[in-house]
Amino acid sequence: MNYLVAVLPDRIQAEAAYVALEKEGLPMSQVAILGKGYKSADEYGLIDPNEQAGKQAKLMATWLVPFGFVAGVAFSLSTGLDTFAWAGEWGNHFIGGLLGAGSGAMGSAFVGGGTGLIFGSGDALPYRNRLKLGKYLIVVNGDESLTRKATLILRRFDPENIQGYADYSQM
Template sequence: MGNSVVVVLSERKRLRQLRDQLAAMTPPPLRLLAIGTGEEPVEAVPELNPKLSRQLRQRSMARWLLPFGFLAGLTFTFITDLDTFAFAGPVGSHLIGGLLGLGSGFMGSFAAAASVSSELDDRVRALRNRLEEGNWLLLVEIASGLEMPWATLQSAKPKALVRLNDF
């Protein structure tokens, strides 16, 4: 993951010129993504789509919470020695407890992903509003450790430059 900046431009012509200038740099940016009418839709960009970010966060959390939930449910049935699921036998009872823990971990991944609000929400909302006003966005991502080409970005006379992450 590199450093990301979104450039807000009022004209599509400037967007294309800036994209071409940045693509010709050595080394080129890791990612140059034009967003707006006739370009990439904003819904396809995880950095600018809170719903998509939340889904990715939920999947990531589920990867951790599902196995731990299963082990917690299994452990709970061994520790408490309750016969809640006695009809399933001793092994089945513990297995059902583990599966219930797994389900709890799955539900917890949704709750945890929804409760985390990104610090970028306000910046992303402002960028989406700029798109609705008829502007175009250029997402520029450079490798970590490299300097962002600020002079080139400023030469396109952008309406705004928004950092998506700290340098």
């Protein structure tokens, strides 16, 4: 499955491009307009990078927190530090484990959430930002010949950006 995304500056051009695609015989079930008065990014399924970052952070926490606990206990056992005298020997090891688990949680939040937010969004974030600025997106999905035909038609409308994508997960 291939996708073609064209960014148009206003609603009039987006509607004109949509009509041109319809006149050329493209199946309109495979063409969508995103923008004010049409589908939103969420309705179309354009990923939200904040949501993806949260999922990534939770995924990393499922293994980093237990690993951090074990590493904290192991560190406490290997060094024999008596940091918290009031807690006793096993209490110190347990507190070391809790501190390790906390470090694992922080690591999952910073690495999983931070990198997920910065690198995990792909082109979804720029498209979402353009929609917030009042721009419109024309999205065509289908086989390569359909997206190639749509590219030729959409170029007539001088889009701000036109980009093709191949979704190999559907194959």
